[in-house]
Amino acid sequence: MIIQVEKPVLEVHDLTVSYHQKPVLWGVDFSLPGGVMAGIMGPNGSGKSTLLKSIMGLLSLSGGRISVFSKNLDEVRKKVSYVPQKESVDWDFPATVKDVVMMGRYGHLGLLRRPGKIDQEIVEEALEQVNMQDLRNRQLGQLSGGQQQRVFLARALAQQADLYLMDEPFVGVDAATEQILVELLNGLKQKGKTLIVVHHNLQTAPDYFDWLVLLNQRLVASAPFEQAFTAALLQETYGGRLNMLSTLAQHMKKEQFAAREHR
Amino acid sequence: MNIAEIIGTNNFMVLFGSVLLTASTAVIGSFSYVRRQALIGDAIAHALLPGICLAFMWTGSKSPWVLVPGAILTGWLSVLCQETIVKYSKIKEDAALGIVLSVFFAFGIVLLTYIQQHGYASQSGLDKFLFGNAASLLLPDLLSFGLLALAVLLLVLAFYKEFLTYSFDPNFAETVGMSSTWLRLLLNGLTVVAVVIGIQAVGVVLMAAVLITPAAAARSWTHRLPTMILLAAAFSGSSAIAGVSISMLASGLPTGPLIVVVLSLIAVVSFLFAPQKGLISRNRRQQFHQRKINRENLLKLLYHHRSLGLKAIYERRPMEEQSIKKGLAELQQAQWVRQENKAYQLTEPGEKAARRIIKLHRLWEYYLSHKVHIAPDHVHEDAEMMEHILTPEMEALLEKELGFPEKDPHQSEIPYH
Amino acid sequence: MLNSDAIWIIFTGFLVASSCGLLGSFLVLRRMAMVGDAISHAVLPGIVIGYLVTGSREPWVMVPAAGLLGILTSSIIEVLHQKAGVQSDASIGVTFTFLFAIGVILISMFAGQVDLDQECVLYGEIAYLPLNPLVLANGWSLGPKMVWILMPLLLLISLGIYLFYTPLSLTAFDPAFALSIGIKVGFWHQVLMGAVSFTTVASFDSVGAILVVAFLVVIPSTAWLLSQRLPLMLGLCLLLAFIISVTGYLAASWLNVSISGAMACSSGVLFVLAFLFSPLEGRVWLAFKKKSQQIGSI
Incomplete structure (x- = not known):
């Protein structure tokens, strides 16, 4: 069940990604319409984070290509915001909540320019939206898991992007905070922004998403939520790996095969 | 004495x-x-x-x-x-x-x-x-x-x-x-x-070298701790012998640094040449595969065109002429290809080998479109590579899992013999 | 009691301590403290070769020669870790010991020509610094030569951190995000390694490798325990550098012991104090707060 769309915000063509010659994503090919909140779901190790990182150009691709807003990512970076997994950074870093949110403005400022009054206002606004304005001078290490996630979201808001890629934004977050975050994301969707969210809770998924990408080493489905969220497709996604793909990947790593011919 | x-x-x-x-x-x-x-x-x-x-x-x-x-x-x-x-x-x-x-x-x-x-x-x-x-x-x-x-x-x-x-x-x-x-x-x-x-x-x-360099070197040769410990000890011991001997022969050179330099050289050799993890071994394996891919692609080409002159092959394969010549020579040596009137043709065993590659290509396309659900017009590129990588064991597995399909997603026949 | 030599020694100590502290902050935050240790040892062959080639022990020869070797060191560590799959810590250990061993062998091979030994690299003695002054043609002494290298270096480092605060801090905190907004993470890594190499070399010619490591790691760690924001942490490094060089010198001259050693010890004492009593998270302070809360709740 792979539904391609007209005028996509994101196009992924025949994407193959390997870690140390071992393919982790295989021939992924889909497109996403604008103005949706899309969930990327699949079991552990199915390549969800890898897909996000490939879209952001953080990994080198073995094959395929990606375009965002019909352009190369480098031309539209300012319109794209990436929220890494919370665990990927050291929260003991000497910075306050506001410092981190201000980082969202750095992409717009360039190397040498200092944040100006407008940037300050944008940051304040982002802090208010995630309800963290009272904690703006709090040190990162003193935040709870949910607050850390809100800081990351505020930083993304301060980027004022049109496409948001979020890696597990609801992990380590209490139910109340998750509700706040979801409402915020819905607000962004209402404004016509596109959100792509790596998620792993099948229970809450129907309440959040209007598009679903199912992944397990390969693309199982990419379609409007109701069409993709079927017992058969979920069984195919979560019912274990394709033995053949795993064996082949293992063999390629051991024998140092490249997934595509060198040209 | x-x-x-x-x-x-x-x-x-x-x-x-x-x-x-x-x-x-x-x-x-x-x-x-x-x-x-x-x-x-x-x-x-x-x-x-x-x-x-x-x-x-x-x-x-x-x-x-x-x-x-x-x-x-x-x-x-x-x-x-x-x-x-x-x-x-x-x-x-x-x-x-x-x-x-x-x-x-x-x-x-x-x-x-x-x-x-x-x-x-x-x-x-x-x-x-x-x-x-x-x-x-x-x-x-x-x-x-x-x-x-x-x-x-x-x-x-x-x-x-x-x-x-x-x-x-x-x-x-x-x-x-x-x-x-x-x-x-x-x-x-x-x-x-x-x-x-x-x-x-x-x-x-x-000191850090004596403690850790032998272990790091040994690690490239083995996955097992006991073997690693014995290897590390052996590396250390032989470095000590070499270091002390050099120091005795070239008097005045300090023993400790000599031991460490020998130890480091052993480590460098290990990092480069260890059979599984060594850099050069990995590179050579890649080159070996590249040559095999090259040969198999030539086989396919000759299978489809029956008989081709060198020029015609150059035109059809986007590769360096040198590696094409080398590939053809290797195929001739294996007696999969023979040369007649300046044209290259497959021999009987060569044709059999070519059919196997084509079978693997089409089987893999079938697998991708039926099991991995990739659209038929997107499977060719992946199959172009995997046809060279699939081992005989995987080939058997694939045939069994797919139940010997007759035709690939593009309706071409899959040759089993 | 503070004669002009003493002032020069304290001033040099401060220059080294602040340069190392500022750069070390980024090393420590990136969890690369031991790379600083490795570089400070691995530059030895660079110094020896520089000396053999030019026949000079002037800082203008030593600093670039050893600086190049520092960059080489960090590159080898990278290659061993990334390409050969050696654990990151082990690749540091393998690399610097190899280079240091080569340096020691070179020294003994050319023992007649090189006035260097491994002890002097390890210990280094800041006390001999005023013995090598910069004297103008008209006979005016401008103080130790090293000061005239270390001062511009500190200015350069401060200016660099001020101008490139954004990429330096962002690549330390969240490299994935930095990449996503188009910052060249690899490039800034190399810049930092280069800066650390030059600073290390320029510093340890006057104070010895161990003091350099102490300054690179202990000062930033202490500052980190005491501050919640990076700019404050960097500022604290400067303050700590000042306290350490003054107290270190005074303690050393009182006990008549190694000045470099005393300065490093003084940084250690400050670290222990911060570890125990930092108002943010010092162990004693936390225990005290807990206790008073318990009392309060009764």
């Missing part, structure tokens, strides 16, 4: 001593490596200095029986400090090591200069302990450090299975009833002793 008589008793002793010292250090180093604490030895080595100075100031003796316990005490204390800093503050392992290393050593230097300035008799050469030189090891030193080394080896032998379990997964060790606190203390203690031993051979700065 035995070896000792040929090279002289003294030299033999030095040789034997250095092998024992470095090899026993390498055994412990293997555990440090698998515990991902490669640099702890560097910190410990530096932390011995204050212990030595304090022991001397207290007793006024320079005998190893006095200095070694002092050194072990501060060495062990430094590990404790490092663990405490990491556990109770936001400072991470690397910085904690750096803090312990530099502050302990600086304190040692302060004590050393204090001793020098305050008229302790016979204080000279106290820091000789730190700039160890295997060539100047005397019998009493060798005896004491040799005994220590033997004790370390015996302990490792006795607690091998506990150390292995603990190094791999401390939490698991706890669940099967091993006390991880005691194992940690014991293993840390042994590391300190190993550093004290190794430092005799190479000195404080190079």
Whole structure:
């Protein structure tokens, strides 16, 4: 069940990604319409984070290509915001909540320019939206898991992007905070922004998403939520790996095969 | 006449001593490596200095029986400090090591200069302990450090299975009833002793090499800890022999650095040439595959066109002419291709081989579109590569799983014979 | 009691401590503290070769020669870790010991020509610094030569951190995010390594490798325990550098011991104090707060 769309915000063509010659994503090919909140779901190790990182150009691709807003990512970076997994950074870093949110403005400022009054206002606004304005001078290490996630979201808001890629934004977050975050994301969707969210809770998924990408080493489905969220497709996604793909990947790593011919 | 008589008793002793010292250090180093604490030895080595100075100031003796316990005490204390800093503050392992290393050593230097300035008799050469030189090891030193080394080896032998379990997964060790606190203390203690031993051979700065380089080199050859330990010890021992011999022949060159250079060269060779993990071996394997891919692509080309001249092949394969020529030559040698009137054709076995590749290509396309659900117009590129990679075992598996389909997604026949 | 030599020594100590502290902050935050240790040892062959080639022990020869070797060191560490799959800590250990061993062998091969030994690299003695002054043609002494290298270096480092605060801090905190907004993470890594190499070399010619490590790691760690924001942490490094060089010198001259050693010890004492009593998270302070809360709740 792979539904391609007209005028996509994101196009992924025949994407193959390997870690140390071992393919982790295989021939992924889909497109996403604008103005949706899309969930990327699949079991552990199915390549969800890898897909996000490939879209952001953080990994080198073995094959395929990606375009965002019909352009190369480098031309539209300012319109794209990436929220890494919370665990990927050291929260003991000497910075306050506001410092981190201000980082969202750095992409717009360039190397040498200092944040100006407008940037300050944008940051304040982002802090208010995630309800963290009272904690703006709090040190990162003193935040709870949910607050850390809100800081990351505020930083993304301060980027004022049109496409948001979020890696597990609801992990380590209490139910109340998750509700706040979801409402915020819905607000962004209402404004016509596109959100792509790596998620792993099948229970809450129907309440959040209007598009679903199912992944397990390969693309199982990419379609409007109701069409993709079927017992058969979920069984195919979560019912274990394709033995053949795993064996082949293992063999390629051991024998140092490249997934595509060198040209 | 035995070896000792040929090279002289003294030299033999030095040789034997250095092998024992470095090899026993390498055994412990293997555990440090698998515990991902490669640099702890560097910190410990530096932390011995204050212990030595304090022991001397207290007793006024320079005998190893006095200095070694002092050194072990501060060495062990430094590990404790490092663990405490990491556990109770936001400072991470690397910085904690750096803090312990530099502050302990600086304190040692302060004590050393204090001793020098305050008229302790016979204080000279106290820091000789730190700039160890295997060539100047005397019998009493060798005896004491040799005994220590033997004790370390015996302990490792006795607690091998506990150390292995603990190094791999401390939490698991706890669940099967091993006390991880005691194992940690014991293993840390042994590391300190190993550093004290190794430092005799190479000195404080190079200590990290004797502990960790053999383990890192051995790791490229094997996946198993016992083999790794034996290899590490062997690497160390032979480096010691080489280092000591070179130093004896080219007199004046210091033994310790020579041992470390030989050891490092062994490591470099391992990193490059080890059969599985070595860089060059990996590169050569890639080249080997590339040649196979090249040959198989030529086979396919000739299969489709029956007979082709060299020019026609150049036009149809986007590759360097040199590698095409080489591929054709290899195919001729295998008698899969023959040359008639300047045109290349497949032989009977060549055709069979070509059919197998085409079968694999089409089977894989079938697999991708039926099992992986990739659209039929997107499967060709992947199959272009995988046709060369699939092994006979996977081929059999694939045929069985797919049930010998007759046609690929583009309705081309899949040739089984 | 503070004669002009003493002032120069304290001033040099401060220059080294602040340069190392500022750069070390980024090393420590990136969990690369031991790379600093490795570089400070691995530059030895660079110094020896520089000396053999030019026949000069002037800082203008030593600093670039050893600086190049520092960059080489960090590159080898990278290659061993990334390409050969050696654990990151182990690749540090293997690399610096190899280079240091080569340096020591070179020294003994050319023992007649080189006035260097491994002890002097390890210990280094800041006390001899005023013995090598920069003297103008008209006979005016401008103080130790090293000061005239270290001062511009500190200015350069401060200016660099001020101008490139954004990429330096962002690549330390969240490299994935930094990449996503188009910052060249690899490039800034190399810049930092290069800066650390030059600073290390320029510093340890006057104070010895161990003091350099102490300054690179202990000062930033202490500052980190005491501050919640990076700019404050960097500022604290400067303050700590000042306290350490003054107290270190005074303690050393009182006890008549190594000045470098005393300065490093002084940094250690400050670290322990911060570890125990930092108002943010010092162990004693936390225990005290807990206790008073318990009392309060009764």
